[in-house]
Amino acid sequence: MLYIAGSGRSGSTLLERLLGQLEGVATLGEVHHMWLRAIDKDEQCGCTCSFSHCPFWTRVGQSAFGGWQNVSTEEVERLKSLVDRQRYQPLTASPLTSRAMSAKIDNYTKYYSAVYKAVHETTGARIIVDSGKHPSLALALTHRNDIDLRVVHLVRDSRGVSYSWGKAVHRPEATSEEDSMMQQYSPLVSSILWTSTNLAAEALRFRGVPRYRMRYEELVSEPQLALDKMFKALDLPSGEILPIDEQGTIELSPNHSAAGNPMRFKVGTTTLRPDAEWRTKMKVQDRRLVSALTAPLRYWYGYTG
Numbered sequence: 001m002l003y004i005a006g007s008g009r010s011g012s013t014l015l016e017r018l019l020g021q022l023e024g025v026a027t028l029g030e031v032h033h034m035w036l037r038a039i040d041k042d043e044q045c046g047c048t049c050s051f052s053h054c055p056f057w058t059r060v061g062q063s064a065f066g067g068w069q070n071v072s073t074e075e076v077e078r079l080k081s082l083v084d085r086q087r088y089q090p091l092t093a094s095p096l097t098s099r100a101m102s103a104k105i106d107n108y109t110k111y112y113s114a115v116y117k118a119v120h121e122t123t124g125a126r127i128i129v130d131s132g133k134h135p136s137l138a139l140a141l142t143h144r145n146d147i148d149l150r151v152v153h154l155v156r157d158s159r160g161v162s163y164s165w166g167k168a169v170h171r172p173e174a175t176s177e178e179d180s181m182m183q184q185y186s187p188l189v190s191s192i193l194w195t196s197t198n199l200a201a202e203a204l205r206f207r208g209v210p211r212y213r214m215r216y217e218e219l220v221s222e223p224q225l226a227l228d229k230m231f232k233a234l235d236l237p238s239g240e241i242l243p244i245d246e247q248g249t250i251e252l253s254p255n256h257s258a259a260g261n262p263m264r265f266k267v268g269t270t271t272l273r274p275d276a277e278w279r280t281k282m283k284v285q286d287r288r289l290v291s292a293l294t295a296p297l298r299y300w301y302g303y304t305g
């Protein structure tokens, strides 16, 4: 299991899509959103079928639970609220977990374990990718003995992340008007989120899980090198060459991402380019605010200037 952790708008969907072009890699999207968005609301899978009509997820649901109708998404969401939240991260990151908390973690993460196992059984994939981003879920998953977990922590310059959070992005998969747009955050809130999420991802070091920090900027400019370094650091089976040319052009094939950024629907010829629009378009006062608020961790990650 390869879990992509990091702040939203850091390029996790891009990383997942690139990994999905490799043989033996199954990419699932953001599984923690699957319960409500895909199962309950029947939003589109990355393959553009509605979730209930996607042959991939139908097979997985059958193998994992005897069909998705046997999963109480209310129960999963209830457990999520008791485990998979920022405020519980000190508890899930701790080597000393109370018996009560351990039971909640086990009850919650067993749903993920069942999904991952079913994907492995139905696809035979060597590597299964969950691009959930939230470190809170990654921390909870480290408590399971039946998941061989590796984490790639994706970081991106906080100014680029904040600028992206400010954009209005349509959700083509929405089945209701209220879900039609992606979440937006102000520079203040996105700065707080960027710092808290990245610090929580750093807390994975206390759980002894193999992890590797990748920079979005390197992934976009030198994708093969970035993936090679990640595979080596996480001791994952590799050796495959990404089908990408020197101009950064790649043919993206359809995928079965259950939930996530609309980029999951992109197929065909795509050219990778660093998204550096914030450098010229971000308001000066926003840039100053984000630069100041995220300064300590930003400098630590090497985003100076």
Ligand SMILES: [Zn+2]
Pocket: 045, 046, 047, 048, 049, 054, 055, 056, 057, 255, 256, 257
């Ligand atoms: Zn599908």
